[in-house]
Amino acid sequence: MSIKQYSLLEIKKELQQLNGKQAAELVLRMARYKKENKELLAYLLFDADNEMAFADSFKQDVGLMMSQLPSLSYQAAKVLRKTLKQITKYAKFTASKQVEVELLMNFCRNYVEYVDRRTSYKPLRLILTKQLEKIKKVIAKLHEDLQFDYTREFDELLDDAVTRLPWLYKHDLML
Template sequence: METASAKELRDELKHRSESELRDIVLRLSRFKKENKELLSYLLFQSHNEDDYIATIKTLIDEKLLEINTSNGYYAKKAVRRILRETKKFVRYSGSKETEVALLIHFCRSLQETHPRLMNVKVIKDIVERQVVLIKVRISTLHEDLQHDFEEEINSIDY
């Protein structure tokens, strides 16, 4: 089966009625958890980005506290899993400000909750790559936001 392009899908959706579109969206939400999460974000959380960011920050903090630090391998896997989930939530939002805020929070929280893990080379490299990514994203934001985020990123030791 060949997948249609985004333009073809957009053109086809123009010809569908409201009830057909509703049925398509509901059917799509049944198949993947990510589809359901994205739909939940779009319907319930997209109108208040600040609450969404606060919710994700709380989730990041909870996940970081659950990390098994007895073994570097398990700690590395847990950090990568949390980062992957964070980036998934960033994709739902699509906002660069949200991305910067959540990644800064991830790096700072990891540093504060598990300072010993910052001595593990793999985890330190993960944080360094995120800081570089954050700096690139900050450069595309408005000047006032750039200044605020620059101060926050400078508070992270890596």
């Protein structure tokens, strides 16, 4: 479920095709990160031209991971946190609030679909509520047209979650 790893030789060849200014911008952006330098550079060189296609392929990976969640609540929470860590990392790579909303809404849809609805494990429940709150904050930072579309999609997600999860209350999370 990670970005395809390219060899340094492939990255070097791609960098040689860029002019100096473009290469300098890529390297400066890459310098802000430590551990993920190679992944970020690979994203910028090979996937940045189509952010939504990148997000769609990552959403498929998230769906696959979520469909294989362990049945024990503690282990499921660990897998969900790991998935959220990757979502955060890739959203940071794209630097796009729209992609971040797409990834988080996809995560929440998968959560509603695959997580045990009867669980009383509070950390597992908090994962969803915190992500729904995060989506609200990110939607507020989008352009008005996108806000309208995503608000409607968020309300549908919230309605679905409230009907499926007896412990979730809509009035706490409304936009």
